[in-house]
Amino acid sequence: DTAVSQTPKYLVTQMGNDKSIKCEQNLGHDTMYWYKQDSKKFLKIMFSYNNKELIINETVPNRFSPKSPDKAHLNLHINSLELGDSAVYFCASSQVQTVETQYFGPGTRLLVL
Amino acid sequence: GENVEQHPSTLSVQEGDSAVIKCTYSDSASNYFPWYKQELGKRPQLIIDIRSNVGEKKDQRIAVTLNKTAKHFSLHITETQPEDSAVYFCAAGSKSTFGDGTTLTVKP
Numbered sequence: 001d002t003a004v005s006q007t008p009k010y011l012v013t014q015m016g017n018d019k020s021i022k023c024e025q026n027l028g029h030d031t032m033y034w035y036k037q038d039s040k041k042f043l044k045i046m047f048s049y050n051n052k053e054l055i056i057n058e059t060v061p062n063r064f065s066p067k068s069p070d071k072a073h074l075n076l077h078i079n080s081l082e083l084g085d086s087a088v089y090f091c092a093s094s095q096v097q098t099v100e101t102q103y104f105g106p107g108t109r110l111l112v113l
Numbered sequence: 114g115e116n117v118e119q120h121p122s123t124l125s126v127q128e129g130d131s132a133v134i135k136c137t138y139s140d141s142a143s144n145y146f147p148w149y150k151q152e153l154g155k156r157p158q159l160i161i162d163i164r165s166n167v168g169e170k171k172d173q174r175i176a177v178t179l180n181k182t183a184k185h186f187s188l189h190i191t192e193t194q195p196e197d198s199a200v201y202f203c204a205a206g207s208k209s210t211f212g213d214g215t216t217l218t219v220k221p
Contacts, residue, residue, distance in 0.1 A: 033209065041200055043157065043211040056208055090156060101147060102209070104156040 003027050006091050006105040013081055014113055021076045021108045023091030031055075032074040033102065034066060035090040043090070049074055081112045115140045117205050119212025126193050127220050134215045136203035137185040143205040146179060146186045151200045151214075160201075161188070193219045 004025045013019055025032060033056075034046040047066045048056035054066070063079045074091060091105040116139040126132050136146075144165040149157035163170045163177045163186065170177050174193075179186040186205075190197055198219045203212040 035211075041151075041214050041216070043202055043214065045209050045211070048209070058208075100145070101159045101162060102149075102157075102204075104158070106156050 004091060004093055004103050004105040006089075006108050008108060009106065011108060011110045012113065013111075015081055015083060017081050018077070018079045019081060019110070020078070021089055021091075021110075023074045023076070023105055025072055025091075025093040025103070025105075027093055027095075027103060029093040029095050029103075030071060031094045031096060032068065032071070033092040033094075034074065034076050035092060035104075037088045037090060037107070039087070047074075047076075083112050086110055086112045115206035115208050115210040117203060117210045117212045119203050119215060121215060122213065123216045123218075125218045125220065128193060128195060130193055132188075132190045132193050132197070132217055132219075134188045134201055134203070134217070135185060136187070136205065136212050137183075138205035138210075139184070140206040140210075141184065142207060143184075145205075146177065147204050148175075148177060148188045149202045149204070149211075151202065153199070157202060190217075193217075195219050195221050 007022045031050045033048045037043050046060045049068045052068045065077045068074045088107045090107050092102040094100045094102045119136045147162035150160045151157040161177050174191050176189040200214045202214050
């Protein structure tokens with residue numbers, strides 16, 4: 001029983017390509033997040049959705065577009081990939097908005113060549 | 114904006130010693146303070162948390178203390194073991210701001 005799952009686990013692609021990462025949670029949580037973890041291990045929030053509604057949108061290039069078709073799914077689409085986008089992207093969920101324990105997915109390791 | 118500062122960035126201890134990691138936060142409305150452990154190549158996972166109506170919480174070898182007046186909270190690990198080696202993150206604030214992480218190395 002995987003609580004928060006992400007696909008793909010690894011993504012290697014060329015600069016300029018467009019790619020998507022999918023996230024699903026089966027915990028019945030209302031809130032989902034995307035985080036970026038760079039090579040220095042800093043964990044930075046990118047987006048947060050509560051019941052399919054965007055509630056946090058940090059300073060992220062508009063090449064990144066999250067989509068939440070329902071409260072169990074939060075996908076991340078990235079246009080025109082750049083070298084600096086290489087990182088590990090974590091999806092997470094929590095029962096309510098931010099002030100509860102977050103459950104992280106296994107991460108998607110993105111490498112842009 | 115929210116600011117969470119975490120110190121130290123790296124910490125090396127001998128097995129059996131104690132380790133303390135401290136975080137300070139700026140958002141006075143913060144009322145939930147979790148600590149996450151991230152082992153190499155794995156996802157962050159909650160190890161302990163504390164809410165603002167409590168000053169200390171303990172779970173076996175780990176404890177968290179909170180000083181709301183001073184806006185800081187700390188993670189304490191006693192009798193450290195090599196499997197405690199990992200990156201530890203604190204978080205605070207309404208936007209789920211994480212500290213920059215502390216890489217703890219426990220030498221056998």
